[in-house]
Amino acid sequence: MLDPQLIRNDLNSIAKALDKRGASIDTNKIQKIEDKRKAIQIKTEKLQADRNLISKEIGEMKAKGKDTENLLEKVTSIKNQLEKNEEELTAIQQELNELIIVIPNIPHESVPDGSTEEDNQPIREWGEKPSFDFKINDHVDLGESLEQIDFDSATQITSSRFVVMKGQIARLHRALIQFMLDIHISEHGYQEVNVPYLVNTDSCTNTGQLPKFKEDLFHIKDQDFYLIPTAEIPVTNIVKDKIINDIELPLKFVCHSPCFRSEAGSYGKDTRGMIRQHQFEKVELVQIVQPENSYNVLEELTLNAETILKKLNLPYRVVTLCAGDLGFAAAKTYDIEVWLPSQNTYREISSCSNFESFQARRMKARWRNSKTNKIDLLHTLNGSGLAVGRTLIAVMENYQTKNGDITIPDVLQKYMSNESIIKKS
RNA sequence: GGAGAGGUGGCAGAGUGGUUGAAUGCACCGGUCUUGAAAACCGACAAGCCUUCGCGGGCUUCGAGGGUUCGAAUCCCUCCCUCUCCGCCA
Incomplete structure (x- = not known):
């Protein structure tokens, strides 16, 4: 597998290097999915962070014997959103992975050109x-x-x-x-x-x-x-x-x-x-x-x-x-x-x-x-x-x-x- | 194949729903001390990912996958693996 960082940051140079071995990748498609992945992941992780914070707070309140009704309501709506986002994220990560796992290695610079x-x-x-x-x-x-x-x-x-x-x-x-x-x-x-x-x-x-x-x-x-x-x-x-x-x-x-x-x-x-x-x-x-x-x-x-x-x-x-x-x-x-x-x-x-x-x-x-x-x-x-x-x-x-x-x-x-x-x- | 026990950080080993990514010990690393080393003491010490120019912030992971819950190492289900005893067997 190629370095995912490279795939994110320099897709074109990968495509160029793979061209040498006669392999091609759909850079537009990968880029599009990658952009989508990034957006969804950021959003999902934000929701997770919110949920974690409130859940922690609930724990503290309960320890003090205080009422948690408000917090529970708040976290439930986060939870619903989160479930949807997590599903979406998993799906898109899988889609991206399926594209990446079939990309061959990049030839070393000392490898001669040629096709057969x-x-x-x-x-x-x-x-x-x-x-x-x-x-x-x-x-x-x-x-x-x-x-x-x-x-x-x-x-x-x-x-x-x-x-x-x-x-x-x-x-x-x-x-x-x-x-x-x-x-x-x-x-x-x-x-x-x-x-x-x-x-x-x-x-x-x-x-x-x-x-x-x-x-x-x-x-x-x-x-x-x-x-x-x-x-x-x-x-x-x-x-x-x-x-x-x-x-x-x-x-x-x-x-x-x-x-x-x-x-x-x-x-x-x-x-x-x-x-x-x-x-x-x-x-x-x-x-x-x-x-x-x-x-x-x-x-x-x-x-x-x-x-x-x-x-x-x-x-x-x-x-x-x-x-x-x-x-x-x-x-x-x-x-x-x-x-x-x-x-x-x-x-x-x-x-x-x-x-x-x-x-x-x-x-x-x-x-x-x-x-x-x-x-x-x-x-x-x-x-x-x-x-x-x-x-x-x-x-x-x-x-x-x-x-x-x-x-x-x-x-x-x-x-x-x-x-x-x-x-x- | 039958019966039972168990899978937690590099290793050993706590932890049975809430501030535990995880006590404690060992190993490793940095330091103090020493001529040097050891011992002792002090400190640091998981990985992956996202985000950021950087500082930093966040997420995920306690065999794997699913479920319950506001919240899971901890409860439930399925699977995988390891160990002990019995059976079978190269």
């Missing part, structure tokens, strides 16, 4: 793309001929966009999770957390998935819970309604979790293989920081995610998302894209964002400055470190051999009984 993926700005590349002296396969062909990836069974069990992994591939998948967690814990100083995979409406609203993107989520109707599309939701909401002392900051959390996405609206997209699934696993990095540090931390967090790819020796590049491609709550985002030989292109494997105070304001996550004793909103950041399914694909494709086996990256071998190759069993 095409305008994203590559900022660095790492690693050497492998060259093969044989005809390469994609992960689907590799996995199926190894008989360790089974889409048919998954479809039978549930539906399309699910997968069954078996044997060494399943183990490799798990090894990747262990590896990622271990690096982030012991080399990058994150604390591991294990969180609920079902979350309530409030939590989803705080991080920005609701109310606007309900159709992307799986919803448990009976309980009004949602399956998490990312650990960002439960992990970030750890600081909901909290005031954190600055000596405890930054909070750095790493969390492995499954993620569930309905993928509504991506029907024709990535239908082959494990690129886009309804269920996948992810190791998520979350940092809760002081505002002045958040852009340095965005760089740090992105590098933390990149470290995994470096250690796996997978070629990748980092791009800065242009304003038009930014997610709803993000002020700035770096995407990390891994090289997929079968597609001869880079594919997103991590998205690292600074949300500034956008999420923190919604969840009332604040910190106390121990020098001034003042309270202020925190900044929140997160990024995948990394998406496990897509990392698995990248390993399979980049490490494939001529006869269809897969070499196990050195850093993963200790998680797989020191095996060095995945073969058909």
